[in-house]
Amino acid sequence: MTKSSNLGYPRIGEKREWKKALEQYWKGNIGEQELQTELENLRLYDLKKQKDLGIDLIPVGDFSLYDHVLDTAVMFGLIPERFQHQDEKSLQTYFDIARGNKDAVASEMTKWFNTNYHYIVPEVSSETEPRLVENRLLPYFLEAKEKHGIIGKPVLLGPVSLLKLAKGYENKDFDKLVEKLVPLYIQVLQQLELAGAEWVQIDEPILATTLTEYDINVFKKVYQSIDSKLSSLNVLLQTYFESVDHYEEVVSLPVAGIGLDFVHDEGANLEALKKYGFPADKSLAAGIINGRNIWKDDLNTSLTVLETLRSFVNEDRLIVQPSCSLLHVPVTVETEYELHPQLKNALAFADQKLEEINLLTEGLNKGRQTVEKKLTDQAHCREQLWKSASRNNEDVQKEVEFWKGVEPTREQHFAKRQTIHQNFFNLPLLPTTTIGSLPQTTDIRQGRLKWRRGDWSDADYQDFVEANIKEWVARQEEIGLDVLIHGEFERNDMVEFFGEKLDGFAFTRYAWVQSYGSRCVKPPIIYGDIALTEPMTVKEISFAQSLTEKPVKGMLTGPITILNWSFVREDISEFDVTKQIALALQKEIRALEENQIHMIQVDEPALREGLPLKPKKQQQYLDEAVYAFKLATSAVKNETQIHTHMCYSEFGEIMNTIDELDADVISIEAARSHGELIADFEEQSYEKGIGLGVYDIHSPRVPEVEEMERYILRALKVLDPRQFWVNPDCGLKTRDVTETTEALTNMVKAAHHVREKVEQKSMANKG
Numbered sequence: 001m002t003k004s005s006n007l008g009y010p011r012i013g014e015k016r017e018w019k020k021a022l023e024q025y026w027k028g029n030i031g032e033q034e035l036q037t038e039l040e041n042l043r044l045y046d047l048k049k050q051k052d053l054g055i056d057l058i059p060v061g062d063f064s065l066y067d068h069v070l071d072t073a074v075m076f077g078l079i080p081e082r083f084q085h086q087d088e089k090s091l092q093t094y095f096d097i098a099r100g101n102k103d104a105v106a107s108e109m110t111k112w113f114n115t116n117y118h119y120i121v122p123e124v125s126s127e128t129e130p131r132l133v134e135n136r137l138l139p140y141f142l143e144a145k146e147k148h149g150i151i152g153k154p155v156l157l158g159p160v161s162l163l164k165l166a167k168g169y170e171n172k173d174f175d176k177l178v179e180k181l182v183p184l185y186i187q188v189l190q191q192l193e194l195a196g197a198e199w200v201q202i203d204e205p206i207l208a209t210t211l212t213e214y215d216i217n218v219f220k221k222v223y224q225s226i227d228s229k230l231s232s233l234n235v236l237l238q239t240y241f242e243s244v245d246h247y248e249e250v251v252s253l254p255v256a257g258i259g260l261d262f263v264h265d266e267g268a269n270l271e272a273l274k275k276y277g278f279p280a281d282k283s284l285a286a287g288i289i290n291g292r293n294i295w296k297d298d299l300n301t302s303l304t305v306l307e308t309l310r311s312f313v314n315e316d317r318l319i320v321q322p323s324c325s326l327l328h329v330p331v332t333v334e335t336e337y338e339l340h341p342q343l344k345n346a347l348a349f350a351d352q353k354l355e356e357i358n359l360l361t362e363g364l365n366k367g368r369q370t371v372e373k374k375l376t377d378q379a380h381c382r383e384q385l386w387k388s389a390s391r392n393n394e395d396v397q398k399e400v401e402f403w404k405g406v407e408p409t410r411e412q413h414f415a416k417r418q419t420i421h422q423n424f425f426n427l428p429l430l431p432t433t434t435i436g437s438l439p440q441t442t443d444i445r446q447g448r449l450k451w452r453r454g455d456w457s458d459a460d461y462q463d464f465v466e467a468n469i470k471e472w473v474a475r476q477e478e479i480g481l482d483v484l485i486h487g488e489f490e491r492n493d494m495v496e497f498f499g500e501k502l503d504g505f506a507f508t509r510y511a512w513v514q515s516y517g518s519r520c521v522k523p524p525i526i527y528g529d530i531a532l533t534e535p536m537t538v539k540e541i542s543f544a545q546s547l548t549e550k551p552v553k554g555m556l557t558g559p560i561t562i563l564n565w566s567f568v569r570e571d572i573s574e575f576d577v578t579k580q581i582a583l584a585l586q587k588e589i590r591a592l593e594e595n596q597i598h599m600i601q602v603d604e605p606a607l608r609e610g611l612p613l614k615p616k617k618q619q620q621y622l623d624e625a626v627y628a629f630k631l632a633t634s635a636v637k638n639e640t641q642i643h644t645h646m647c648y649s650e651f652g653e654i655m656n657t658i659d660e661l662d663a664d665v666i667s668i669e670a671a672r673s674h675g676e677l678i679a680d681f682e683e684q685s686y687e688k689g690i691g692l693g694v695y696d697i698h699s700p701r702v703p704e705v706e707e708m709e710r711y712i713l714r715a716l717k718v719l720d721p722r723q724f725w726v727n728p729d730c731g732l733k734t735r736d737v738t739e740t741t742e743a744l745t746n747m748v749k750a751a752h753h754v755r756e757k758v759e760q761k762s763m764a765n766k767g
């Protein structure tokens with residue numbers, strides 16, 4: 001019999017119970033015991049649901065109190081030195097590493113491969129001595145067994161991926177560190193074996209990236225050692241997000257099962273399997289349902305792929321599963337009462353995906369005819385949406401066609417624009433600004449809720465938003481910032497907000513997905529052709545500008561970020577969707593200019609995240625990203641200064657692309673990654689305006705003036721003061737009013753101190 005399996009279930013709960021419990025705990029409103037009880041209830045509910053949905057191999061230990069990479073690091077004693085004096089098993093230490101405390105900065109946070117999920121980067125030095133602090137999988141395994149009679153499949157991030165994702169050690173010490181970790185992994189696995197586990201899923205997502213022969217040899221050694229120490233426990237080596245480059249070697253690793261993604265990378269894993277076969281003594285866990293999108297699957301095609309796989313793999317050794325953990329999709333479509341039925345019928349979130357897996361497994365085990373009717377019904381639901389009028393907006397399609405082959409370019413080169421901007425804005429050296437959002441307090445979110453529920457009229461809500469803008473324009477002036485922002489108070493999220501305003505997007509009520517820690521996002525759904533029907537941001541930004549003599553930066557989200565942070569239709573290319581978004585933004589930018597907004601920031605924080613994992617696909621993606629950004633931003637007047645912003649990714653390798661965007665100023669996160677980005681500018685020259693974040697906005701800690709001064713001075717070792725801007729790492733929506741006011745006041749002081757130093761130096765040089 002073929003089995004069904006899941007790789008990971010969303011941890012946040014149907015109504016974000018997880019997030020609410022965590023935040024209540026952090027605020028001190030509930031204690032640790034209450035938090036743990038709340039989370040246990042949630043876990044047990046989710047386990048039961050998966051069991052009821054008919055899943056044979058249910059993951060345990062995929063749950064986390066913050067992030068699974070942090071869990072694995074802490075479990076093996078990979079605790080940053082600055083937290084080592086704290087109790088290594090305490091919840092306080094765990095959360096402090098993730099969030100920082102008043103004495104110590106948090107660990108870096110970065111994107112989990114090409115997703116909008118962020119993990120906490122483990123800090124490992126060449127001298128680190130890992131040790132098993134506690135086997136955190138064991139209680140999860142026992143809980144599932146005792147409470148629901150489920151023999152769960154513990155999930156664990158593998159040692160090679162863990163170290164590849166970590167930072168702080170020299171490459172030459174990689175082997176040595178892996179060797180130290182392996183016996184600890186073995187201990188964990190042996191304890192699970194003893195407790196009765198039959199399968200364990202070891203995630204090695206790094207196998208879907210490009211690795212060297214050397215790395216592959218490390219894999220061989222690691223899994224050989226693990227295999228030699230286990231007797232009954234079956235190791236399932238799990239890969240996801242792309243195909244594996246070294247197919248033959250990967251499937252030959254000494255493990256009981258291999259998990260492969262049969263959804264992404266245009267069937268490359270399937271091709272490799274057909275060419276090289278699959279070892280007869282291993283199980284194949286076939287990732288056949290897309291864990292990254294929310295569309296109902298084309299089950300007919302998937303069943304055909306599975307039937308092909310079955311001709312290579314014995315039916316008892318075939319496992320049907322999603323392509324990756326369901327962490328990246330919302331929990332259930334059931335509660336989306338307000339969606340148009342045509343759209344709702346075409347959607348599958350985590351629970352519906354598990355139903356699809358069950359159905360495919362049944363189709364394999366009992367024959368296609370037993371599920372034929374359900375397959376036909378599902379195909380019909382898909383077709384209804386596919387051929388709907390929303391996908392046929394002729395005006396939009398003609399405009400996209402018109403731009404084909406046209407290279408959008410600004411009228412003047414940067415050097416000329418720079419002079420025009422200097423005269424136009426007359427900003428001081430090291431101008432200070434922020435990234436766009438200001439604190440989204442409970443008061444603001446409650447106000448929006450009242451408006452959405454109809455307790456407030458549109459006019460009430462508009463007055464409320466304007467009152468906040470007014471208060472904060474005054475506060476920004478008082479603090480002494482040079483370039484102001486309106487604060488994004490009217491926005492629930494930087495992508496969802498635009499999705500709500502543009503044609504072709506649908507938005508949901510509960511379809512949340514974890515982004516980092518307790519923070520969630522509700523990606524809008526791009527189901528049709530995208531069009532701008534009326535200006536989206538002009539009212540609030542013009543209002544802010546009317547209150548001050550200082551420039552107010554208009555604030556938009558860029559085409560690639562809107563694309564990457566939405567769930568996207570699959571009937572046309574992503575590039576065509578991006579161009580539709582870019583053309584809508586082009587119109588919005590024109591409207592802002594017509595309303596006297598001369599500085600416009602077009603955020604692209606997801607540009608780097610979306611970089612394909614396979615190098616062969618990267619250049620095309622980057623070219624398309626540049627094209628879309630320029631399509632949105634190039635048609636502006638010479639005096640208009642275009643800004644962009646990026647955060648929480650590795651930027652070194654895309655510096656050329658950043659330059660090609662031709663934005664006049666870019667602000668990039670740098671402080672949370674502990675200043676690492678500055679080194680990239682030692683190797684590469686960059687001439688346009690740039691603000692490297694001088695403080696981490698994800699930590700409640702308010703940085704001192706001197707600390708930020710040091711950041712600025714460090715950056716000025718490699719960047720010219722005439723190009724440098726002073727700003728935080730990212731938007732301030734997650735911070736409170738006091739923290740924000742204090743931190744920005746300190747930031748402005750730091751900028752002024754350095755400005756004076758630079759001016760004195762320049763005078764001295766002239767003298």
Ligand SMILES: CN1c2c(nc(N)[nH]c2=O)NC[C@@H]1CNc1ccc(C(=O)N[C@@H](CCC(=O)N[C@@H](CCC(=O)N[C@@H](CCC(=O)O)C(=O)O)C(=O)O)C(=O)O)cc1
Pocket residue numbers: 019116440442445446448449491492493494495496515516518519520521522565605730733734
């Ligand atoms: C910059 N980042 C973003 C990413 N992705 C995005 N799509 N958006 C981003 O901004 N990826 C990279 C980073 C990740 N950073 C963040 C930062 C902050 C958040 C965040 O704060 N998320 C909020 C949800 C925001 C939101 O939509 N809020 C709604 C309110 C929804 C709600 O909870 N309503 C309640 C009632 C209101 C209440 O009582 O508070 C309800 O319906 O019950 C709004 O403002 O209207 C979060 O809470 O997690 C995300 C990513």
Ligand SMILES: N[C@@H](CCS)C(=O)O
Pocket residue numbers: 435436437438494555603605645647730731732733
């Ligand atoms: N303008 C946005 C960018 C976040 S990446 C903000 O400030 O929140």
Ligand SMILES: [Zn+2]
Pocket residue numbers: 435605645646647729730731
């Ligand atoms: Zn940002």
